[in-house]
Amino acid sequence: MTTERAKKTARSRRQFLADTAKAACGVGVFGLVLGLAARQAQSLPPVALRPPGAGAEADFLGACIRCGLCVRDCPYPTLRLSNLGEDVAVGTPYFVAREYPCEMCDDIPCVAACPTGALDPKLTNIDNARMGLAVLVDEETCLNFLGLRCDVCYRVCPVIDKAITLERSGNQRTHKHAMFIPTVHSEHCTGCGKCERSCVLDKAAIRVFPVALAKGQLGAHYRLGWKEKEREGHELVPGIIDLPDRLPQMPGAGLGNPGGKP
Amino acid sequence: MKPGQRPGQEAIAAKGRFAAFKWLILRRAVQAAVLGLFLLGPLAGLWLVKGNLASSLTLDILPLTDPYVLVQTLVTGHLPETAAVLGAVIVALFYVLVGGRAYCAWVCPVNPVTDAAHWLRDRLGLKGGMQFRRGTRYWVLAMTLVVAALTGTVAWELANPVSMVFRGLVFGMGFAWAVLAAVFLFDLFVSRRGWCGHLCPVGAFYGLLGAVSLLRVSARRRADCNDCMDCYAVCPEPQVINPALKGADQGASPVILSAQCTNCGRCIDVCSKDVFTFAARPDRREDSKTGAARDSSLRDAA
Incomplete structure (x- = not known):
């Protein structure tokens, strides 16, 4: 009797494990595809610009819920939601400057409309926008x-x-x-x-x-001598070595023809 | 239902055509009305409701946000503003009241499509295909949240047919129709009631909301049941019926308690004996039209 029950338990446990493994693997593959698609979607084409206050693309894609309220409150034909099949993550708002630029409304209605803060509500002066x-x-x-x-x-x-x-x-x-x-x-x-x-x-x-x-970026260790001088009021390294001035060059001289010989 | 007969024929004969489709008609009307409200703005310039099912603003004052999409943004590490949180709380409370998956049956734009696929599948007599376990949707739900957390992106919204189709209808379709067609064909040829009934994580999420929901379907007159099986044939989640309809002997509540029930009310329509009715979760009353019922109060006391 007990062995009978034990057998039954063992069978149902095996069944449970098999079912769980099946579901986990099947859904896991689905998840992998979705994850790869999500990574792909993070590469925004350069002509697509986000609305004011959108922040870095990776953050924006985690914060935007694709509701389109910014599009609705944009008084110009600027903003639109990406459709499936476009290069921009589906359902997210963007604009193409050459088609219709941002008119830089003083009250920034798109930011005010955003329910999640994907468009940063701390942006209150449109001149501070960096689209x-x-x-x-x-x-x-x-x-x-x-x-x-x-x-x-x-x-x-x-x-x-x-x-x-x-x-x-x-x-x-x-x-x-x-x-x-x-x-x-x-x-x-x-x-x-x-x-x-x-x-x-x-x-x-x-x-x-x-x-x-x-935008480029200088190395963090770069110091611009003239700016440092301006800030300090004097040269940082006084009496800096003066390299010898070059002699007048021969006519026709250049990097490809040193000395200017024919 | 007699052999070779479509489900619902007995109900049409007993109650008349309108009564036998009452909840279905009402449901389609609500689905159309929800979509209509969102379309009034773009089509007629009447902006009662702005946005879409992910988040909307009604009459410039009432924020409504899909709690599932908000949970997805939360796991990506974004802390949403008050408007979205408030909107999600309002929506969540509403569905706790009327049944979580009422969203699926009464609002979701994919529902008419999968219903159509199921109808056609039945009509064409298509059998077999893939079978998923009903619990698969919870795996999918968990997966969407894990992927959102790992990629920092609201990843499911890249594939979600529900939001994509609704957004498509309100903001412009693009290729969203292809996703809808895929769901239709999947339900028609690959898996019976496959999408809404087994896989969709949106339904899974709202189902979890509905685990404690107030409004339920009750098999109040289960004593009158003549075992015609029509309700099982039309129910999108037929596994939820049995405990309530046939559980009298085990002393089970006549109320359908499963979170997977969509509160669509189709069982109420097709029952020629009027076994089913909408009821509140704690309402365990039973009665009978024919007098066949055992006195439920006596049985409960015993």
Whole structure:
């Protein structure tokens, strides 16, 4: 009797273990695929910009619940939710600067609408938004680089003269005209995308990329001598070694032809 | 049901066509109304409700958030703002009241699709296919949370047909229809009641909410049951019926206590003897139309 019951228990235990193993393995494979898909989804294409206050992409994908309330409260056709089949994680809000940039509303309705804080509610001044960073990607086609006074990206910038300035330099082609080079300053650029949107070329010479993609970073140990001098009021290393000045070079000399011999 | 007869024929004969489909019609109406409310904004410019099932704002004041999606963001390590937490608490309390899986039967946009797949499967007489255990959904639910924690992403929302289809209808479909088609074909050809009845973690989550829910179906007139089996044939979770309907001899409550019951009310519709009714969980009353019932109060006392 007891052995009978013991046998039955053993059988049901075996059954239980087998069922558990089956479910765990089956669901585990499913989970692996899902996890890989999730990792893949973290790579945001560079043209897709997140709404203001979104923070780093990995954090955003953990905080956004894909409800679309930011899209609903965006008064412009800027924000949209990614559909299945697009490169952006499905259901998350984004905009493409060249199609419709962020208009930088003072009251930032998209951030106010976000129920989870995926768009950081601490962002109350839209000038502090960092949706991306404008980069003048193509000096070969930018009209200002060709010596013209296009200036459109500079004119439309909501943070004009801070985020984009025109830096004057000489025109090396004509040797008599000036060039006004649109120059982006990352400490002021919000990444709204108006410059990219309004670039008059068929394909924009200035584009907004996610900050992580657009911005370099100095090594932590770098010290800029002139800034240190300014801060300290004197040279950090007094009487720094002065390297000997070079002698005048022979005509035609260059790196490829040292000494200028024929 | 007699051999060769579709379930519900006896009920139509006994109660009339409307009464035999009352809860089904009501359910479809509620599903359409929920979707309609969300569509009023984008289609008619009448913004009573904004957002989607993940989170919404009604009349610019009432936040509602899907507690399951909120739990997913919690395990990724994000601490949500008050609006989302408040919304999730309201929704959770509501479903604790009306039955967790009432979400599946009355709100979820995938339900009409899997119901259609099941109907067609029956009509075509398709048999066999994969069989999952009913508990598999809890494994899937656990898996979605583990993946969310490991990847730091609300990963399930990359694949969730429920949110994807609803969002698709309200915000633009993309290829979400393909996911819906996949679920339909899966239920039709691969596994009977496979998605909603065995795998969907959303249903599993709401089922857990409903483990203590107040509103339940009760087999109050189980004494009148004529064993026609129609309720088993139409029920999306037929395993939940037996303890209540046939448990009188073991002294079991006539109330269907299983968290897997979706409170769809289809059993109430198809029963020609009106055995089933909606009731509160503690309400163990029994009665009988035909007088066949043993006096339940006497039996309870004994």
